[in-house]
Amino acid sequence: MPGPGWYWIGEEEKREVLDVMESGHLVRYGKLDDPGFKQKTRLFEKEFAEYNGARHALATASGATALVAAMKAMGLRPGDEVIVPGYGFVATYSAAVFLGVVPVLAEIGDDLNLDPEDIERRLTPKTKAIVPIHMLGNPCNMAAIMAVADKHGLPVLEDVCQATGGTYHGSKLGTIGLAGVFSFNAFKVITAGDGGMIVTDSAELHERAFSMHDQGYHPFEGAKQPAVRNELGLKLCMTELTAAVGRAQLRKLDQILSTLRRKKAKLKEAIGPIPGARFRTLNDPEGECATLCTVLFDRADVAARVASLLETRTVDNTGWHVYDRMDHFMRYLKEQGRPAGQGTLPRTDDILGRSINLSVGVVDGGLGAAFGININSTDAEIERAAEQFRNACARTANVA
Numbered sequence: 001m002p003g004p005g006w007y008w009i010g011e012e013e014k015r016e017v018l019d020v021m022e023s024g025h026l027v028r029y030g031k032l033d034d035p036g037f038k039q040k041t042r043l044f045e046k047e048f049a050e051y052n053g054a055r056h057a058l059a060t061a062s063g064a065t066a067l068v069a070a071m072k073a074m075g076l077r078p079g080d081e082v083i084v085p086g087y088g089f090v091a092t093y094s095a096a097v098f099l100g101v102v103p104v105l106a107e108i109g110d111d112l113n114l115d116p117e118d119i120e121r122r123l124t125p126k127t128k129a130i131v132p133i134h135m136l137g138n139p140c141n142m143a144a145i146m147a148v149a150d151k152h153g154l155p156v157l158e159d160v161c162q163a164t165g166g167t168y169h170g171s172k173l174g175t176i177g178l179a180g181v182f183s184f185n186a187f188k189v190i191t192a193g194d195g196g197m198i199v200t201d202s203a204e205l206h207e208r209a210f211s212m213h214d215q216g217y218h219p220f221e222g223a224k225q226p227a228v229r230n231e232l233g234l235k236l237c238m239t240e241l242t243a244a245v246g247r248a249q250l251r252k253l254d255q256i257l258s259t260l261r262r263k264k265a266k267l268k269e270a271i272g273p274i275p276g277a278r279f280r281t282l283n284d285p286e287g288e289c290a291t292l293c294t295v296l297f298d299r300a301d302v303a304a305r306v307a308s309l310l311e312t313r314t315v316d317n318t319g320w321h322v323y324d325r326m327d328h329f330m331r332y333l334k335e336q337g338r339p340a341g342q343g344t345l346p347r348t349d350d351i352l353g354r355s356i357n358l359s360v361g362v363v364d365g366g367l368g369a370a371f372g373i374n375i376n377s378t379d380a381e382i383e384r385a386a387e388q389f390r391n392a393c394a395r396t397a398n399v400a
């Protein structure tokens with residue numbers, strides 16, 4: 001039960017991968033004038049940068065490793081703090097923790113994204129960056145977030161892992177802050193099995209991220225130049241096979257997004273107004289990815305009952321995504337002498353406890369989106385899902 005890109009894997013991906021297999025050249029490095037070297041990673045980076053309107057792109061093994069490389073490249077150091085929303089994904093928090101950087105939790109708003117107004121309350125002299133997460137394909141309120149960031153001279157790292165291809169008033173997500181980080185795991189908008197990407201306009205950040213992603217090397221496009229090393233790094237590279245799939249998926253991205261937006265509009269229309277509930281706030285309804293449809297109920301007990309009738313769960317019960325459900329992360333915060341556990345973010349607790357995610361393109365029980373439609377759903381299936389949802393709401397309203 002994966003993301004929309006997975007549903008559309010087909011001949012195009014197969015051809016791209018075969019191209020690599022027939023060449024026998026599986027690693028991103030090689031001689032650019034060697035016709036046997038298909039340069040899939042280099043091309044994927046180039047095409048991804050172009051698609052997003054960014055100067056640089058760096059392919060990585062995953063979204064998590066892209067986050068580590070980007071945070072390292074931003075110069076974040078042990079003891080630094082970054083502001084993150086209390087609703088996200090485990091990878092964002094872990095990436096910081098592995099660099100010794102403390103993720104400082106902030107509240108979300110009715111868009112289920114980082115609340116710009118809560119950021120300032122969390123700032124300390126140790127704050128070194130803001131990391132908004134475009135959750136569930138919905139762009140954050142970037143105008144307000146950038147205003148706070150600029151006021152305090154803080155860089156912004158956008159976590160775009162759930163929102164590849166999304167835009168915020170004309171700008172591609174990931175290009176508004178200093179850098180953006182993407183994921184191509186199975187549950188994302190497009191997938192290559194796994195894989196990630198960093199985009200940025202900063203040559204310096206790109207260079208440092210490149211070094212981090214492969215043992216300190218300066219960026220280069222052809223064969224390795226082992227003598228030129230910047231600093232310590234790790235090995236976080238993408239292989240040619242992953243990049244091959246990624247390229248084929250990227251070519252499908254616009255059609256994936258337009259299909260999801262069309263189907264989501266149908267679903268919302270078929271659901272119609274629900275007494276005691278509304279859809280979450282979208283900061284750019286045309287630019288959101290439409291991978292999910294989030295409904296906010298006025299009352300948590302009603303949301304819980306509707307969820308159970310539909311054999312799904314309210315968003316507060318989605319363990320990998322909600323701060324207080326990530327036991328290992330809470331343990332870490334406690335060891336740091338920081339607030340942790342339920343109640344740390346009362347508004348986030350309240351909003352998530354009243355929310356249900358309906359799937360549109362991302363069908364993921366882990367995200368609380370086991371009920372809904374998928375990218376291939378027919379009009380009749382969309383009508384049926386809407387009717388089931390309406391019925392569950394009506395039955396609950398009678399009881400409540």
Ligand SMILES: *Cc1c(COP(=O)(O)O)cnc(C)c1O
Pocket residue numbers: 062063064065088089091092133159161162182183184185194195196
């Ligand atoms: C998926 C995701 C990531 C990274 O996931 P990987 O599985 O490492 O590619 C990071 N942040 C968010 C918000 C995500 O949803």
